[in-house]
Amino acid sequence: MNVQRAKEIAESPIMANVLFNGVPVYIQHVDDEEATARVYPLDQPENEYSIALDQLVEK
Template sequence: MDVRRAQEIASSPVMANVTYNGQRIYIEHVDQQKGVATIHPLDNPSQKQSVPVASLEEHS
């Protein structure tokens, strides 16, 4: 995924189907300069982590 699309998803009120390492996640924040996103698994909001935006996959 590219940084621009990750930012669009993070800003959207509509929940997108995005995964990180096969796990469905929620994008909390995107740092466009660093190319990283703060995410958490949908089933565990307390498990926040920063990951490269390129490692996120959007599914339709």
């Protein structure tokens, strides 16, 4: 996923279908300089982590 699209999803009030390794995740924040995002699995909001944007897939 590119930086611009990840930012659009993170800022949108509408939930997008984003996957990381096949698991639906919520994008908390996007770091455009590092090309990473803070995400958490939808069923585990306490399990937040950073990943490279190229590992996210929008369905």
